[in-house]
Amino acid sequence: MSQTSLPISTDSASEEVPAWLSADAAAWASARPASWARPLWSVLALLATVATAIAMEPLSVCSDAAPCGPDWIGMVQAGLAIGLLYWNARLPELALVAAPVLVAIVAWEELPSAGWGSRAANLAVIAALGLGWAAAWVRLAARRRQWQLVGRAATTERRRWEPAGPRRRGTIPIAAGLALCAVAAGAIALGLRAVHEDERQAARATRTQTEVTGRTDMSLRVRAHDGRRITVDALFPEDYRLGTTVTVLEDESGPRLAAEPYDALGWQLLVLAGGLPGLSLLTTGLLARRRSTALRLAPVPALRVLERLGHDGRTWVYAADDTAGSAPLFTCVCVPVLPDADEREQFGAEITVAHHTDDIDDINDVPITETRPHEAVMLGAPYEGGELALITPGADGNPVVTHTIGPVRLPRPGKRPAGETSADS
Structure with a gap:
């Protein structure tokens, strides 16, 4: 990574914004969820235990005393189990609600009338649901801790920024x-x-x-x-x-x-x-x-960072004093576009406002002409699933605001932007 970064113009919004230094950034990175809370483990545990419970469930025989009618409770049970396989991975907010509901259904419907083998399998399902619920809680708690750490670093100068644009x-x-x-x-x-x-x-x-x-x-x-x-x-x-x-x-x-x-x-x-x-x-x-x-209406933390656009179109963010690019903090996808016509005149003299799009394929429309590190102002707190805006220098030297269109991701150890060259190359 180049040792020389492109600065934002001195008359931009970066003046007096505190820098996100490596010490504060390291504390933010260490606040990530524990390894046992990775969604993979709870998803695999739920998948394995549900499959075992289905295999161990005794077959019901249709009779005049117990007709084989529609099983609406079973439909809810199956729907929650299928949904949790996705919600544990992507929507911990839903997992926190759905897991206790499914635990109650399994305990009420499956445990009383089941044999010992089926009962043990359903108890394992309840344990897997507990693991998923705990992992979801830990992930959401980590988001709150990371938000607080970023806010603490930003409030040293009491600096806030309200991004414009719809x-x-x-x-x-x-x-x-x-x-x-x-x-x-x-x-x-x-x-x-x-x-x-x-x-x-x-x-x-x-x-x-x-x-x-x-x-x-x-x-x-x-x-x-x-x-x-x-x-x-x-x-x-x-x-x-x-x-x-x-x-x-x-x-x-x-x-x-x-x-x-x-x-x-x-x-x-x-x-x-x-x-x-x-x-x-x-x-x-x-x-x-x-x-x-x-992000648009409420006051949000503002911190100076270094960011770099990789050749794959992803934005990599570093601490403001990490000019060597030795420890990327997170990566995300950002897209800049013009604001609505009635707002372009209002903000055009100051900055080009990035208007978010829901189509991640729009990243292919962004010309990647500069991959050197840039000074940037980060608006908002990065965490899993969060929203961010970055004020970066544009091709003409004027600041450009970009918005994330995908989740913030923590890179694997040793992972670098695509096409990165070493500092001495």
């Missing part, structure tokens, strides 16, 4: 999430309507006691008490032994088994297909909107 972060995820949640809500309503209609139809039907005399892959052959022989469809014909008595419901639509009422599986799958990504997108959009609004 922010529309989260608009697309919020809209898509609301649409998918509406689809899920509609599927629930239609599924419940179909179940209630089936129950009304069953209440009007004639109940006939029959004896199983034969079966195929998709049906049963039964004999009624009056000698009539009836063929009735069956989802699980292997559950009915020859000679056993089953109840057949007869009405104008034809005979069917009382032990196999209408199953709303199709509607339930639609609920999961719409609800899980819808809830994730909606939460992601709302969090992004809240963070970007806070």
